[in-house]
Amino acid sequence: MKLGLDPAVIAKARALAARAAEPVIELARTHTTVSVERAVLRLAGVTGADADGTPWVNRITDAVREQAGLENGVALPVFHALNEHGLSLDDPLSLLAARFTVPDGERAVRARTRARAAVARGIATIDHNRAERQRLLAKHGDPEMPWIYLIVATGDIYEDIPQAQAAAREGADVIAVIRSTGQSLLDYVPEGATRQGYAGTYATQENFRLMRAALDEVSAELGRYVRLTNYASGLCMPEIATLAGLERLDMMLNDCMYGIIFRDINPIRTFVDQRFSRQVHARAGIVINTGEDNYLTTADAVDAAHTVIASQLLNERFGHEAGLADWQLGLGHAFEINPEIPDSFRLELAHALLVRELFPDAPLKYMPPTKHMTGNIFAGYLLDAFFNLAGVLTGQSILLIGMMTEGIHTPWLSDRDLALENVRYVRRAVGALHEDFVPAAGGLTVERARQVLSETVDLLDRVCDTSLLTAIAQGTFGVTRRPPDRGKGLDGVVQQSGAYYNPATHLLETTEENA
Amino acid sequence: MKLGLDPAVIAKARALAARAAEPVIELARTHTTVSVERAVLRLAGVTGADADGTPWVNRITDAVREQAGLENGVALPVFHALNEHGLSLDDPLSLLAARFTVPDGERAVRARTRARAAVARGIATIDHNRAERQRLLAKHGDPEMPWIYLIVATGDIYEDIPQAQAAAREGADVIAVIRSTGQSLLDYVPEGATRQGYAGTYATQENFRLMRAALDEVSAELGRYVRLTNYASGLCMPEIATLAGLERLDMMLNDCMYGIIFRDINPIRTFVDQRFSRQVHARAGIVINTGEDNYLTTADAVDAAHTVIASQLLNERFGHEAGLADWQLGLGHAFEINPEIPDSFRLELAHALLVRELFPDAPLKYMPPTKHMTGNIFAGYLLDAFFNLAGVLTGQSILLIGMMTEGIHTPWLSDRDLALENVRYVRRAVGALHEDFVPAAGGLTVERARQVLSETVDLLDRVCDTSLLTAIAQGTFGVTRRPPDRGKGLDGVVQQSGAYYNPATHLLETTEENA
Amino acid sequence: MTTDLDTIKQVIRPYGDTTGDGMVQVSFTLPVPHGPRAEAAASQLARGMGLDPASVVHAKAMGPDFTFFIVYGRVGHLIDYAGIDVPEGREYPLLTPKQVNLAIKTVLQRRLVVVGACIGTDAHTVGIDAILNVKGFAGEKGLEYYREIEVHNLGAQVEVDALVAHAKAVNADAVLVSQVVTQKGAHVHNTKQMAGAFTDAYPTAVGGGLGRPLLIVGGPRFDTVTPADLGVDRIFGKGTTPAEVAGYIVHALIPEWEPDE
Amino acid sequence: MTTDLDTIKQVIRPYGDTTGDGMVQVSFTLPVPHGPRAEAAASQLARGMGLDPASVVHAKAMGPDFTFFIVYGRVGHLIDYAGIDVPEGREYPLLTPKQVNLAIKTVLQRRLVVVGACIGTDAHTVGIDAILNVKGFAGEKGLEYYREIEVHNLGAQVEVDALVAHAKAVNADAVLVSQVVTQKGAHVHNTKQMAGAFTDAYPTAVGGGLGRPLLIVGGPRFDTVTPADLGVDRIFGKGTTPAEVAGYIVHALIPEWEPDE
Ligand code: B12
Ligand code: B12
Ligand SMILES: Cc1ncc(COP(=O)(O)O)c(C=O)c1O
Numbered sequence A, B: 001m002k003l004g005l006d007p008a009v010i011a012k013a014r015a016l017a018a019r020a021a022e023p024v025i026e027l028a029r030t031h032t033t034v035s036v037e038r039a040v041l042r043l044a045g046v047t048g049a050d051a052d053g054t055p056w057v058n059r060i061t062d063a064v065r066e067q068a069g070l071e072n073g074v075a076l077p078v079f080h081a082l083n084e085h086g087l088s089l090d091d092p093l094s095l096l097a098a099r100f101t102v103p104d105g106e107r108a109v110r111a112r113t114r115a116r117a118a119v120a121r122g123i124a125t126i127d128h129n130r131a132e133r134q135r136l137l138a139k140h141g142d143p144e145m146p147w148i149y150l151i152v153a154t155g156d157i158y159e160d161i162p163q164a165q166a167a168a169r170e171g172a173d174v175i176a177v178i179r180s181t182g183q184s185l186l187d188y189v190p191e192g193a194t195r196q197g198y199a200g201t202y203a204t205q206e207n208f209r210l211m212r213a214a215l216d217e218v219s220a221e222l223g224r225y226v227r228l229t230n231y232a233s234g235l236c237m238p239e240i241a242t243l244a245g246l247e248r249l250d251m252m253l254n255d256c257m258y259g260i261i262f263r264d265i266n267p268i269r270t271f272v273d274q275r276f277s278r279q280v281h282a283r284a285g286i287v288i289n290t291g292e293d294n295y296l297t298t299a300d301a302v303d304a305a306h307t308v309i310a311s312q313l314l315n316e317r318f319g320h321e322a323g324l325a326d327w328q329l330g331l332g333h334a335f336e337i338n339p340e341i342p343d344s345f346r347l348e349l350a351h352a353l354l355v356r357e358l359f360p361d362a363p364l365k366y367m368p369p370t371k372h373m374t375g376n377i378f379a380g381y382l383l384d385a386f387f388n389l390a391g392v393l394t395g396q397s398i399l400l401i402g403m404m405t406e407g408i409h410t411p412w413l414s415d416r417d418l419a420l421e422n423v424r425y426v427r428r429a430v431g432a433l434h435e436d437f438v439p440a441a442g443g444l445t446v447e448r449a450r451q452v453l454s455e456t457v458d459l460l461d462r463v464c465d466t467s468l469l470t471a472i473a474q475g476t477f478g479v480t481r482r483p484p485d486r487g488k489g490l491d492g493v494v495q496q497s498g499a500y501y502n503p504a505t506h507l508l509e510t511t512e513e514n515a
Numbered sequence C, D: 001m002t003t004d005l006d007t008i009k010q011v012i013r014p015y016g017d018t019t020g021d022g023m024v025q026v027s028f029t030l031p032v033p034h035g036p037r038a039e040a041a042a043s044q045l046a047r048g049m050g051l052d053p054a055s056v057v058h059a060k061a062m063g064p065d066f067t068f069f070i071v072y073g074r075v076g077h078l079i080d081y082a083g084i085d086v087p088e089g090r091e092y093p094l095l096t097p098k099q100v101n102l103a104i105k106t107v108l109q110r111r112l113v114v115v116g117a118c119i120g121t122d123a124h125t126v127g128i129d130a131i132l133n134v135k136g137f138a139g140e141k142g143l144e145y146y147r148e149i150e151v152h153n154l155g156a157q158v159e160v161d162a163l164v165a166h167a168k169a170v171n172a173d174a175v176l177v178s179q180v181v182t183q184k185g186a187h188v189h190n191t192k193q194m195a196g197a198f199t200d201a202y203p204t205a206v207g208g209g210l211g212r213p214l215l216i217v218g219g220p221r222f223d224t225v226t227p228a229d230l231g232v233d234r235i236f237g238k239g240t241t242p243a244e245v246a247g248y249i250v251h252a253l254i255p256e257w258e259p260d261e
């Protein structure tokens, strides 16, 4: 520990974060959302879409809601209907023909048992995928950290695949397929392989499958398991988390507040969805990546440094509560200080080292400069090099590799190749230089870290007083105001009844099997 | 002192260097060269050239040599002839019509007195320029170190000037006008403003004057004194050193062995010339830059690291003997380790810090990567950034700014501008990071520095045994063999007679006035 | 300095290190495996772009199917610099918030209504917020700070129909739209769609401020199109400041007004 | 992989992130002050090079008189990849030193004489030394290491006349010349002058090895010219290894010889 932080202060920060999170966790425990319910159906084995491309899970959930309400969950009405009419989930049309009611007594028990069994099969697939990942990691080998994380974003899965494979061959350990700009606001998950996305490719079960298969292929070729990442975010967070588990994705962007702040999604909707998603991720052995880096694109990286730490502590708390282990908490932060200011690099080192020392067991995700990247690709290449250097000097776990063209376009093949040359040089040239990096006691590095930590404690203190929802409404994070009664997807939130039944949460909360 | 080097070992290295240098100094004391004698005439006020462009100093020196021999120097025969025929130096043609003989008795005394007075006027000009530099430094301000050193090399002094001014405006503290490829082998100094050089611009008194005036102009504009550098190197080293003093250049590339190794100039010629040049530089308050960096372009930067240190100790010794103060010894070294090898940056830090700690009072000149710069301008920009970082972290004094196009062409205006953006970012971003750079005891950095120092001692030991000239003949420096009886310009070397008289050395050695 | 340059330098060429040398740098990827043939293809392309001689200084295989190239060379192209009619810079004076407020108050005699949004799926609000929010940009306060301007900032990912509806509802004088995502021409496509919707919604309009709101679009990468191409009244690019926008709005909607010094 | 690519991809375009998108990057300096007009000039040049659309993503004033630009854009140029006749790679087999020595011994029945130098004012000997010195290059020993080759390395800054004289004096079979400095076309100029001098010195010669020594030139930046342009027999570029040179010399001077495996 190079910063000599005061353990008492750290403990205090954690305690405050837990207190601030508690009411929100209670909210999440007592509510459900259309997407949570659709995720249950996906786990139970419902797949596919109707002729207009509306997924059956949406059709069914909407029908249930209309006819029986969602406060009891979809499981009971749906499986009751199956029982009554002797149907199976492979035949959604006939199911939709049926009328949905909430069973009681003996019929409720039968419905519950069948639902539980169906969902258990889905979870079994997730468990199997987790085991399969372990097998492949053992077989192909697990790259040592920092992992090199690269983005592909052509909008066309069939262009993404060769680019992802090329990136892997050039040294990428993790491939993220970013999503089409609009997807996070879609209240359904598109179906099938897609070729038309804007600035990203749609997250679909089939696209997940295709890319994972392509990466398994290169993993074998390279003798190094290449991880796949996508975004459990937006209105379908729970379903995408589920699909990630079903298709053996390895990491997922998943934040407790990103959707609220950057997609104007309703806060309560988001908090309910993220809890379920994280329970699934926990079970799937997926590493989540949180999105604190984004705050620094709308707020100033120096002024708002403490909001990043506060948010990480909240994400940690929500994650633990949902069953995630420390090794699954890829807390995010970023190298976003204005390069024009004095000591910018030293301040970055202070921030990065602070995060490292606060979360020693978390696979930290360090994001490259974006906000201050301009059309000057040479300046960009330089800034990315110093990001790489900061990452290596402070022992970050996952490095998202910056592109010199960040200020211009989504990455080109050659941008990615040059970016990899950049980080390869830095890692090779610098070696164990961190040995020689010893922040001077009382020096700028140490003092800055101390200051940010104490500002964090003060902030969390205030949050506890006013409540987290109020703090969000006041624009505490990313200087963006998001009141709890506004935002997209609020109508998809439903308060649970006493009889609410969700076989998935039930199974996930009881039979936790986490490393 | 971060490396904890053993003072006894350092002292031993210096003692060995002094011993190795001694016989060569003796050689230089007892010989003269055509260029030394021409320099005397220039100090005495001879300027201009004949119709074919042959400088009068060459015509006169050749005539003297032919008619009276050079072993007594040019001063006596020339001023004797002036006395005899009542001529002045403004009329070289009539002088050349006269017959040169070596005077004796009373006439020798008269010749000597007049020669001494004439040369004293030249030295007075040099003294005046030195004072003028001090005045302008006080007036415009002296930039703090590290000084940013930039090269212009268009071949046309009138293109060089705007480029130099542009570079100064963008932050250059020192401008070097590199010379046309062929000049170092010319046994005369061209005259006038020149527009046709290959990969460099001819060093002429007029070009010196034009560029110094242009830089004085921007210095005033910028409120920062911008230094001018050229090359006291090649066959005319003593004359160019003299012209530098007469035109108020501020630094000069001047090495005891560069010409031998990289221009195949005869070793004895070089050693005689460099001693006189350095006496002039000492008087002119000029900072010299030595050329050890060049060794690493023909030898490997790791294997040959100790040859750089050995050469620096020799340059230091020769410099001190010639009257240079520590603040005038811009010892050269370079960032030339193959970027493909592991720990390359850490090794560079070890080398750079070693030099810094061995020569705490010398204005070290740190040279950027050249050998491993390729056509990949992005990789080049990155490597230059790490060079800049090493320079700042190890407290180098003068940074020659690397060009991303080093592997392609001589610098373009935009290359230079981007290079300055690079170093400006690094300096600003890193600030006082050197505080946090504390090489771990027993770590790679410290151990490597120790190793190089001890290899240096062993090498100097061997050099003392075999003599420096033999070592050079065996290819010790820059893996290039240069025997003492070979190489260009040997015929210009003359052993001094007992009656040898050189008013310049005489004045310079007696009336030293060094800060 | 500028002026005499303009008059002197009728015709210019790129400048490497000597006037008239015409030197440029180019880089690109070709979808072919690296080898002598690929390098030949690279020079062929460079020559096609007018580089002659063209020197392929760097070629790197990116996997088995692609090669990256860096080429330096001399282009013959001449630029008739004097002939370029400068793209209309600012065709109106910059005003202080005080002047803007005065203009609106004096002439309109009511607050001027502005509606802003990121349309389509674009969620990049930093740019439009920089123009609208009190906080502003580059030290200038945003339009919300102007007493006489009423700002409705609808935020991100606003549907065009919703935008039109809102503009009508509040009687917008000007509609400010931001587009930052340009992949697959999204910014151009969305802007045209928006302009079209306003034309349909205001069939009798004869122009910006004449029967329909002034349509202003902004974003960092609109430099390849003209307002006419898009069907809007004005485009603002990278580095725009709020005062430039306010000044334009007054100029466009209250042309008669003269700021008295 | 290579082969079917060649057959499939008849016509190719630059590749940014999508097949056929034609995207390239360009940078250059214009000798004009920064401003809207300069940016317009930059796009004009880019369009002249075939970029359409052309987006000026970066413009930076370098002092009052110059501006640096970075431009991205799409070029329409098509490359007829299949149509490119691959520049003759190695038209001869690589031989081991053993084979080379054997060839010389068997056919010439005397040592083969090679003279090398950097001519003109060029002092860059690392390249020629890499080919000639025992130490060699990239793990291969240089020609001095070949028992049957007699090497005269004259070093740097050798006058052409001195080179010719030396070649005659030692009856050189091949003359190897290095040119690294290319500024103002120095390398081309010096090489032509050298070739000319040999033609004059061997008036009756009909070619390399036929009445005059084989003329070989090398250096990193000869990719813009052909041997014919220069009047030499062969050019070697960046990354050349000694074995490539030895193999070529045998091939050119002892064509009849067949290495038996
Ligand atoms: C900040 C940022 C984000 C933030 C946005 C936060 C927010 N609330 O705005 C977050 C992290 C959420 C984000 C997300 C994404 N982003 Co983003 N993002 C950026 C980034 C880093 C900076 C943009 C910015 O804020 N610039 C600062 C502002 C002040 O400048 P500006 O927008 O140009 O605005 C100025 C002028 O243009 C003008 N102006 C702009 N609009 C208007 C409007 C009017 C009316 C007027 C008068 C003037 C005006 O005035 C402003 C002030 O001068 C850029 C990269 C970069 N360095 O540019 C990428 C970038 C814009 N993002 C990009 C992408 C692809 C995305 C994603 C789609 C990626 C993904 N698939 O997940 C997502 C999804 C977002 C979505 N649905 O649209 C790409 C766009 C590529 C392209 N050219 O198409 C970029 C270029 C990065 C890259 N190279 O890939 N992003
Ligand atoms: C090393 C070096 C020097 C050393 C040379 C030491 C020596 N004894 O050779 C020193 C420090 C002395 C030096 C000095 C100068 N240099 Co210098 N130097 C370089 C440098 C860094 C590396 C060159 C090198 O050694 N490459 C490694 C060798 C192995 O590669 P190569 O030469 O290409 O050779 C290979 C092939 O080309 C081929 N080959 C080459 N020759 C031959 C010949 C034959 C017959 C064959 C078959 C093959 C062959 O085979 C070789 C092995 O694969 C380059 C920059 C760079 N990174 O390229 C600048 C560079 C070449 N130098 C340059 C300049 C301008 C100079 C100076 C003139 C500057 C000055 N005015 O002071 C001086 C003066 C030298 C002179 N009079 O010529 C410029 C040339 C610009 C241009 N394109 O015109 C360069 C490009 C740097 C720059 N960007 O400004 N330099
Ligand atoms: C945590 C998190 N979620 C999601 C996303 C992607 O946004 P969207 O949900 O619109 O795909 C990001 C963007 O970087 C992110 O950081």
Ligand SMILES: Cc1ncc(COP(=O)(O)O)c(C=O)c1O
Residues within 6 Å of the ligand: B179, B180, B181, B183, B184, B231, B232, B233, B234, B253, B254, B255, B258, B263, B289, B290, B291, B294
């Ligand atoms: C010490 C020294 N002298 C001189 C020169 C320049 O060479 P030339 O003398 O050929 O101009 C250099 C080249 O870098 C050098 O380092």
